[in-house]
Amino acid sequence: MAHNRYREAQPSGENTIVDAEIAQLTAAGVEVLPFIRSSDEIPSMSKPAKALLPISPIWAPKAQHDLDRLLVEHRPDVLHLHNPYPLLSPWVVRTAHRRGVPVVQTVHNYRQVCSSGLYFRDGVICQDCRGRALGVPAVVHRCYRGSRAQSALMATTLAVHRPTWRSVDRFIALTTAVADHLRDYGIPDERIVVKPNAIPDPGTPAAPGDGxxxxxxxxxxxxxxxxxxxxxxxxxxxxxxxxxxxxxxxxxxxxxxxxxxxxxxxxxxxxxxxxxxxxxxxxxxxxxxxxxxxxxxxxxxxxxxxxxxxxxxxxxxxxxxxxxxxxxxxxxxxxxxxxxxxxxxxxxxxxxxxxxxxxxxxxxxxxxxxxxxxxxxxxxxxxxxxxxxxxxxxFHPDVVTKRLIDIYADVAAVPTS
Structure with a gap:
């Protein structure tokens, strides 16, 4: 399970979902090897490591080295990727494929196309970068972190890794709308599965309140x-x-x-x-x-x-x-x-x-x-x-976790119990 955690100062539903998914899979008897990096690590990095940060969304050499070592040692059936930015890079897909490990990715946003991942700019829906080889509008409008330089880097990353994303073995679209987005990006139907997230069962609902x-x-x-x-x-x-x-x-x-x-x-x-x-x-x-x-x-x-x-x-x-x-x-x-x-x-x-x-x-x-x-x-x-x-x-964990295990089994060609 590969994920670059968002900063804890900026609460992230994605971090919560990854943690829950690991717990749910483990409870179901799946051995999960977390391959986690956190953006909170950046301030404490050494000067040489910080010097490489500008290229890390395109190619993060330390992450590739560490992942390759894990793949060789543990020989997992599947690599499940969530967010790769900025410390993992989509290059982890290539690293896994080089070791013969299929890749599943959960698509939490629109960052295959959009530098901010939101399709939203200046208070309105924006899809100016759809269909472009390079997301120049994202650079012009400083869509990534309010910086023209960082937006240029992200737009370049998305252009460089278009073939990487198209090599992913199975995309998990959280909803039918995300499946539409992936089809529009050029992903064939047979590599898209709609599987939402789950949350723990809070128990029998209370009687409805008011308002x-x-x-x-x-x-x-x-x-x-x-x-x-x-x-x-x-x-x-x-x-x-x-x-x-x-x-x-x-x-x-x-x-x-x-x-x-x-x-x-x-x-x-x-x-x-x-x-x-x-x-x-x-x-x-x-x-x-x-x-x-x-x-x-x-x-x-x-x-x-x-x-x-x-x-x-x-x-x-x-x-x-x-x-x-x-x-x-x-x-x-x-x-x-x-x-x-x-x-x-x-x-x-x-x-x-x-x-x-x-x-x-x-x-x-x-x-x-x-x-x-x-x-x-x-x-x-x-x-x-x-x-x-x-x-x-x-959306119950029992239903969603079974579905996820079935997806793993399909891409790894291993039987389910």
């Missing part, structure tokens, strides 16, 4: 501003309480909204008991991202707790709530998702609102979200059992 919970990083792409614009279209108290949890650059926006209206409470960042309590107190969880959010873990947490979700029809959100419909791989913008077909079950939905198995999705526009909020509040109790059922069938 809405928004729990996310407080950054522009997570859609707090969109939510507040929609919320303000209703009188204070008309929708029940709105609880906002999280931290980030938009914290002042959340604090100001809570001071402005009696029906908004800002909870700040929450620990695990705090998350469970906030979920128990609420009836609906909100996921109002304005980018192609790959797999918001908060949605899986909501379903596990028997809470339906109201989200935007972008990225993996429709898949998570069981409302994904066939669409063009090129991506969805507000105009495209606004015309999504209405759900076929339950009462007629307002224009721009689609009901799924475990929630609702809407166009990422204030009017559409405002129309959906009372629909979600009225339908929350009826949809709560379906939300829990979707978790048990699709």
């Amino acid at each position: 809405f919970l928004y729990m996310a990083r407080l950054t522009p792409e997570k859609g707090l501003d969109l939510l507040l614009k929609a919320w303000r279209r209703h009188p204070d108290g008309a929708l029940g309480p709105l609880r906002i949890a999280g931290d980030g650059e938009l914290r002042p926006l959340a604090e100001a909204a809570a001071a402005e209206r009696a029906d908004i409470t800002f909870l700040g960042p929450l620990d695990r008991p705090g998350v469970r309590a906030a979920l128990a107190e609420s009836a609906v969880v909100l996921a109002t991202s304005t980018w192609h959010d790959v797999l918001p873990t908060v949605i899986i947490e909501a379903l596990a707790s028997g809470r339906p979700v109201l989200g935007t029809a972008l990225g993996g959100i429709p898949y998570l709530v069981g409302a994904d419909t066939p669409r063009e791989p090129a991506g969805t913008g507000p105009a495209e998702v606004a015309s999504a077909p209405a759900g076929s079950s339950g009462p007629a939905m307002p224009s721009g609102v689609e009901r799924g198995e475990a929630g609702w999705v809407v166009a990422p526009e204030p009017a559409a979200l405002a129309a959906a909020l009372p629909v979600a509040r009225a339908g929350a109790a009826a949809l709560a059992p379906a939300a829990r059922a979707r978790y048990e069938r699709t």
Whole structure:
């Protein structure tokens, strides 16, 4: 299991998922050899090591040496790669193949194409680098860490490693939207498997609470501003309480909204008991991202707790709530998702609102979200059992871990028990 951990000062769902996956596989009887580097190591590196950092996304020589030694000593069946940047480099794929070890990669973002990995720039969806041999727009707009030089390095890395990525034996797409992204990149269907992440089972859900919970990083792409614009279209108290949890650059926006209206409470960042309590107190969880959010873990947490979700029809959100419909791989913008077909079950939905198995999705526009909020509040109790059922069938560790082991067995050509 190869992964470059993101800095601990910047909480990462990807780090959490890798740790959980290792634990789940180990509990299932799989021997896992972690090959982990952390960006927190960078400040303490020696001067010679730091001098090599600019080339490490393209080729990290120490990582290749260490990985090669591990492969020779342990002869693993599969290398499972998550994030390779900056200390591992996609070159680990070539190192594994040189030793005859097949490679599986979980795709957590869009960094095969996009230097930032988000398809999001200056507050809007951006796909300017799609289809280009070199992502020049990323350099012009300083998309990677706000630096033209670092953006040039990342754009070069993506160009150099296009053949590397296309040699991966199996891609794990976390949702159908990520599978579309990989097809658009040129990966054939037979090398793509849709397998979401899992979270531990929190147990029997509490009875539904009241109101809405928004729990996310407080950054522009997570859609707090969109939510507040929609919320303000209703009188204070008309929708029940709105609880906002999280931290980030938009914290002042959340604090100001809570001071402005009696029906908004800002909870700040929450620990695990705090998350469970906030979920128990609420009836609906909100996921109002304005980018192609790959797999918001908060949605899986909501379903596990028997809470339906109201989200935007972008990225993996429709898949998570069981409302994904066939669409063009090129991506969805507000105009495209606004015309999504209405759900076929339950009462007629307002224009721009689609009901799924475990929630609702809407166009990422204030009017559409405002129309959906009372629909979600009225339908929350009826949809709560379906939300829990979707978790048990699709996102429970027992289900997801078996699926992952089957993927390993397929690429390694070894029988499963």
